[in-house]
Amino acid sequence: MFETLSNSFTNAIKKIRFKDDEKALKKALGELKKSLLKSDVHHKVVKELLQKVELQTKREGIGRESFLQALQDNLTSILTAPGAKQGFVYASKPPTVVLMTGLQGSGKTTTSGKLANYLKLRGKKVLLVAADLQRLAAVEQLRQIAAQVEVDFFGEESEQDPVKVVKEALQVAKEKLYDVVIIDTAGRLAIDEALMEELKSVKEAVGPDEVFYVADSLTGQDAVRSAAKFNEEVGITGVILTKFDGDSKGGVALSLAHQIGVPLRFIGTGEKMPDLEVFIPERITNRLMGAGDIESLAEKTAAVIDEKQAKKISKKIAKGKFNFEDFLEQLESIKKMGSLKSLISMIPGMGNMAKAMKDLDLENSKEIKKIKAMINSMTPKERKDPDLILKNSSRKRRIAQGAGLTPQEVNKILKQFNNAAKFAKKFAGKKGMQDIQNLMKQMGGQGMPPIR
Ligand SMILES: Nc1nc2c(ncn2[C@@H]2O[C@H](COP(=O)(O)OP(=O)(O)OP(=O)(O)O)[C@@H](O)[C@H]2O)c(=O)[nH]1
Numbered sequence: 001m002f003e004t005l006s007n008s009f010t011n012a013i014k015k016i017r018f019k020d021d022e023k024a025l026k027k028a029l030g031e032l033k034k035s036l037l038k039s040d041v042h043h044k045v046v047k048e049l050l051q052k053v054e055l056q057t058k059r060e061g062i063g064r065e066s067f068l069q070a071l072q073d074n075l076t077s078i079l080t081a082p083g084a085k086q087g088f089v090y091a092s093k094p095p096t097v098v099l100m101t102g103l104q105g106s107g108k109t110t111t112s113g114k115l116a117n118y119l120k121l122r123g124k125k126v127l128l129v130a131a132d133l134q135r136l137a138a139v140e141q142l143r144q145i146a147a148q149v150e151v152d153f154f155g156e157e158s159e160q161d162p163v164k165v166v167k168e169a170l171q172v173a174k175e176k177l178y179d180v181v182i183i184d185t186a187g188r189l190a191i192d193e194a195l196m197e198e199l200k201s202v203k204e205a206v207g208p209d210e211v212f213y214v215a216d217s218l219t220g221q222d223a224v225r226s227a228a229k230f231n232e233e234v235g236i237t238g239v240i241l242t243k244f245d246g247d248s249k250g251g252v253a254l255s256l257a258h259q260i261g262v263p264l265r266f267i268g269t270g271e272k273m274p275d276l277e278v279f280i281p282e283r284i285t286n287r288l289m290g291a292g293d294i295e296s297l298a299e300k301t302a303a304v305i306d307e308k309q310a311k312k313i314s315k316k317i318a319k320g321k322f323n324f325e326d327f328l329e330q331l332e333s334i335k336k337m338g339s340l341k342s343l344i345s346m347i348p349g350m351g352n353m354a355k356a357m358k359d360l361d362l363e364n365s366k367e368i369k370k371i372k373a374m375i376n377s378m379t380p381k382e383r384k385d386p387d388l389i390l391k392n393s394s395r396k397r398r399i400a401q402g403a404g405l406t407p408q409e410v411n412k413i414l415k416q417f418n419n420a421a422k423f424a425k426k427f428a429g430k431k432g433m434q435d436i437q438n439l440m441k442q443m444g445g446q447g448m449p450p451i452r
């Protein structure tokens with residue numbers, strides 16, 4: 001996520017060493033320009049941004065701090081579209097009706113499910129409506145997603161007229177008092193006039209409160225061009241940028257915000273249902289510059305872990321009493337949170353680590369399967385007190401046999417667990433953050449100066 005940009009920022013900043021070093025500033029700006037262009041930021045946006053950053057830095061006095069501040073201010077200002085709606089906005093009278101539009105394969109159906117999940121976690125009654133009657137199996141795909149996130153579904157495979165479907169769905173939503181109706185539509189090219197007309201009639205039929213354009217961030221400038229076209233033809237009220245994980249050239253966010261004049265509302269950061277984040281300009285700017293994103297991390301965690309539970313666990317960790325039962329519980333809540341990688345990249349200074357780390361697949365990891373099998377073969381007492389096993393070879397043998405592992409494997413997992421618990425205990429202390437930073441330095445991570 002924004003990796004190309006983050007690296008280049010670090011490089012550019014390193015070039016400014018001395019106060020009032022005009023030559024260095026020019027070099028840093030040059031570096032920034034190259035990487036912004038490489039990251040798919042439109043050349044007009046680059047030009048404007050660089051001019052503003054240069055002016056502001058000179059006005060404040062050339063230096064690393066002033067350069068960073070200027071960059072931060074101007075990135076945020078570009079990412080802040082007029083009107084400035086953020087995240088999900090409810091209509092004054094329910095149901096809030098949302099139309100999902102976009103090109104083929106941009107992520108409309110997945111994002112419809114993610115939004116439904118997001119709203120459900122906030123206590124809303126959501127209806128997912130299948131109005132993609134073009135692609136074979138599109139209705140079934142949404143039905144399955146609805147079942148997965150446990151929200152209601154409306155759709156009929158045999159129907160051919162999306163206008164009829166959405167009208168009926170809206171009727172049902174009003175009668176059964178739904179809070180939000182999310183309508184998934186067929187993927188289409190803006191040049192396909194028949195399909196654009198269909199979309200317009202669907203829009204007319206429901207009078208949606210929001211028309212979201214779902215843009216694939218991997219498509220770069222194409223995403224910007226077609227968003228503009230959809231806005232002209234149908235009228236959009238927000239953009240959701242998908243596939244921000246992987247090799248996304250994050251710069252497309254800047255181009256979209258600058259050129260479409262419609263606010264970015266959410267970003268998709270993975271294939272799983274929880275991988276959706278509210279787009280907040282300041283947060284994205286900070287992440288872009290490697291400052292981390294504590295707020296959205298906290299928001300995401302809060303939705304799945306209840307606070308009491310979290311406190312209990314951190315107390316246990318601090319006392320060195322974290323056991324296998326807690327481990328299983330944690331595993332489950334992490335799974336609910338979505339991909340670990342996107343979570344880690346939100347922690348300040350951890351951007352580099354997230355990059356180094358392959359996305360862990362907790363459900364399919366061999367290691368985790370072994371550990372689960374092992375825990376299942378333990379007695380309740382052993383789960384609560386791993387030390388019982390460490391010191392007792394007959395227990396080890398029994399557990400190994402039950403789990404289909406060798407005693408050596410059991411030994412290895414026990415030791416790893418013990419080390420991890422010690423490690424966690426150390427970081428739970430007051431000096432925790434300092435230790436992590438030192439560790440990052442030792443690992444070769446380039447710490448950025450704090451941004452205020
Ligand atoms: N990595 C990643 N993959 C995503 C994201 N959003 C969607 N995808 C994947 O993109 C592919 C297409 O997603 P869909 O939701 O089916 O796209 P669509 O726009 O509904 O496609 P059509 O209905 O055919 O137009 C699927 O494989 C999704 O898993 C995301 O934020 N990150």
Ligand SMILES: [Mg+2]
Binds near residue numbers: 108
């Ligand atoms: Mg679809």
